Amino acid sequence: MISRTTIDNVFETARVEEVIGDFVQLRKSGSNFKGLSPFTDERSPSFMVSPVKQIWKDFSSGKGGNAVTFLMEHEHFTYPEAIKYLAKKYGIEIEETVQSDEEKEQAGERESLYLVNEYAKNYFHSTMLKTELGKAIGLSYFKERGFTDETIDTFQLGYSLDEWSAFTDTAIKKGYKLEFLSKTGLTIVKEDALTAAATKTFDRFKGRVMFPILSMSGRTLGFGGRILTSDKKAAKYLNSPESDVYHKSKVLYGIYNAKQSIAKEDRCYLVEGYTDVIQFYQRGVKNVVSSSGTALTPEQIRLINRLTKNITVLFDGDAAGLRASIRGVDLILEQGMNVRICTFPEGEDPDSFAKNNSLDALQEYLDSQSQDFIAFKASLLAKEAANDPIKKAETIRDMVVSISKIPDTIKREVYIKECSRIMDISEEVLFNTLAQLLNKSSKESSKSAPPTSQPFDVIPSPKEQVKKVDALYELERKIIELLLLYGTKEEEFEDLILETDEKGNIAFTPEVVSSKVFEKIYLDLQEDEIEFANEDFKVLYSEIISKLNIAQDFQVNTFINDLEADKANAVSDILMNEEKYVLHDWARNLIYVKEKEEGVSQMVNETILNLRRHLITLKIKELISTPIVNGAYEDKSVLETVRDYNTLHSILSEKLRRVL
Structure with a gap:
């Protein structure tokens, strides 16, 4: 068993953005970081990391949590293994008892x-x-x-x-x-x-x-x-x-030693053998990995894609093997990556060249000799075609096939223009060929797609199109969110006191009270004897209120660290829910979202009033669904009770309008 002291030291020291940054290339996005999901195959970022809250959320897979849960999800670590990994990363001594047989x-x-x-x-x-x-x-x-x-x-x-x-x-x-x-x-x-x-x-x-x-x-x-x-x-x-x-197809040799350098340099060098990697690393070029002598696979490419979009494939001087090796370039292009290719002089390979040259000479060679994939492929295939028109036509088509693999439309057009210039052929012919290839690929994709039960496109009815919202679930979730984000925040709340004048008219008298958010929520729910319907939220609510009562300096990241993995995931899901809108970068389009902190007291009042009103609605539905005998309810008081609840519902609606 790992001691509690060690666990606490790990959580206090570890930074979620640093831990995840070893596996995913993260880019600053406001106060957060974003990147590609390491759990799904995607090309636009849906993975968010919050340094302030020390949590992460992957909107494409639904996973989330803290640094430990990331390692458990991504690396399939057990909890103790994740703690040990972080302790080693941050140089923390591990106190534990000897593991028994x-x-x-x-x-x-x-x-x-x-x-x-x-x-x-x-x-x-x-x-x-x-x-x-x-x-x-x-x-x-x-x-x-x-x-x-x-x-x-x-x-x-x-x-x-x-x-x-x-x-x-x-x-x-x-x-x-x-x-x-x-x-x-x-x-x-x-x-x-x-x-x-x-x-x-x-x-x-x-x-x-x-x-x-x-x-x-x-x-x-x-x-x-x-x-x-x-x-x-x-x-x-x-x-x-x-x-x-x-799994050989999902592993890259040297990725553990190269990951930080790949992310830092924003480029990865891909070689073929173990000694190529080691010799490069020893010489000082550390952002290098190998496919270990196997054909490059999409899984291996996606591993690199998490760290950088730029990859340079290194080939030795053996011209005979180039044609076969270059097929892997199309796979890289399919993943939306930027590919360059570098070959070494005949008789040399990455291992021997790195061994026989200084770091400056090696780096200068890589920079000067690396070619864009289209230029390299053109020069390679043009030599084979020579003056043979048929082979030249095949060469051009081969190049357009590679261009068709690129998912980005703008990049495809740029490469078509470049191919036209290099091969001295009209852009119109190349664009027509590209269109044919894309059309053929689209048809093949639709054929391979699972058949639907309907022969024609059927437009669903409005009822089918709208996903039913569980209002009670959303309101309870909102209360948990408010407690986590603003539980200890001191706010002024305007309570509306219901009064009746001499003529029997209802009026609201505002009364301003100052209290902490968690106290306001707790007392209001206690007053109405409201219990959470969702069992998970009920447990979380109890734990949060308990912590807030005891700890004066309640910290969300500390609270999450003490939770089990499934609860930590649920909490991070709640906290990061609105961070997904950051992914759309609204500010770039001059759309500015109002910060939550600007109206905390209003949000609290609005949520509690809506919860009360919703529960009354459910109660009314329950009452009017009781059995009717001979045209009347068995319980004579039902109608009177329903009338009272409707009155209360109206009062709460009036309160809510005043709050808004």
């Missing part, structure tokens, strides 16, 4: 896979640095590649002994189960053909140098292993198999 046993399967991978990473790293064979073989290899001790430590590089089950045997002795060693792919388990009961175990990565593959938050997902012998039957590079924690 029983607690280890109760850890979930997914967590067990992470624990096994973490142990393996440390084992391989230690084996390389502290054993004679590790130093002689593994460490020597990395030293020959020019990697420093600091770099080896940063990337936690390691070595797996060239023995059949050295790692597996040690791991089992340490208490790690064979079941999870097998599921992570670290151990290969084979049943004996003679007896199903007997099994043989083998280390998957035996005799290989090891490259741990980390998630964006630094969790060990899997491994890449390079063989050091010239065995032609064995693959040069071997990756962990797919598991519950490792």
Whole structure:
């Protein structure tokens, strides 16, 4: 168990905008930050972070909360793991009791896979640095590649002994189960053909140098292993198999070390291999990641897209592989990203070029040799077409296909004009070709869409178009919001006292009283004996009132930190509800929204009066729905009660008009 002191220190120190900024590129928007949702595939920002309230809200997925809940949602951390991650990030010492065998046993399967991978990473790293064979073989290899001790430590590089089950045997002795060693792919388990009961175990990565593959938050997902012998039957590079924690198509090697630099530089360099990443990082270009030798996938691109819109793809000087590799560019364009391409001289790759050049020379080369994708593709394909008209036509069409992938209409037109200039062909022909491609893509999309039950477009009736609003839910939610935002605020409230003159006419006499918002709400609800209908709001209301009564300096972020994840999500949803309008940037269109603080007392009075009036309406409906016998209500007092309630409803409506 982590001590309460540690948890409190973490919450006091951690800044939600800094924590989320490691995973999402955030841009200032008034007093808040906004960015692309890390939970859905979107191209316009719907993700808001409030530094003042220390909460976040994702309007596209409905998720929200504080820094801890973000890590739990995004990285699938447990609560203790999220606290430990933040403690490590902010250099806070963790006070906790030793985890018992029983607690280890109760850890979930997914967590067990992470624990096994973490142990393996440390084992391989230690084996390389502290054993004679590790130093002689593994460490020597990395030293020959020019990697420093600091770099080896940063990337936690390691070595797996060239023995059949050295790692597996040690791991089992340490208490790690064979079941999870097998599921992570670290151990290969084979049943004996003679007896199903007997099994043989083998280390998957035996005799290989090891490259741990980390998630964006630094969790060990899997491994890449390079063989050091010239065995032609064995693959040069071997990756962990797919598991519950490792999905090759959704991971980028080096993203953990590169994320902050990518966001800061607002650019990502994409290479092919592990050593390309490491060599660039060591030279000083840290905003670099690798697809680990696999074909680039939309999931990997979206991972980069959270941090920057700008990506430069780096290819080595092998012209033969360029045509195949460049296909991944279309996938990047589809995500609305800005793509540049840079190739290295023949015989060079990112690894060797970074190793043999200074940081200034490397940076100067990347800046001067990077080309816009359309110019690069034109030069590459034009060489192949030479003087062949047919091949030239195919080349032009290939370029227009790439342009058609760009979602932004303006960018498409700019690239069409550029293509026209480079390839010496009329813009009209290119625009017609583009229109054909877009039309074809639209038809294919509509064919693949699920069929509807109606053959024609049916315009729904007005009743169907309007979504029914649960007024009671909205009013109770509004009270929670007022308590959270302005609970301790001292305000002057105008109470309207109902009086009757000598002639029986009703009149309202204003009386100004000063009190805190939470006291006003609590006393008014108590006076009418109003209880919340929504159970979640009822619990929240009770907890908030209790905290406000005790704590003189009530802080929303502190209150949220003590809530369970689902309640924290609900509170952040309430608090950030109106922040979504910031996303539309009304001020840019000269539309200015009135600040809530300008009329807190009015909002409080208006909400309570509306709640009272709504509850009376419900009560009237309930009364008039009672059984009628022989044309009259069984209970003779029903009509009189309904009349009294209607009178009260009118009085409250009059009060409400006076408030507004």
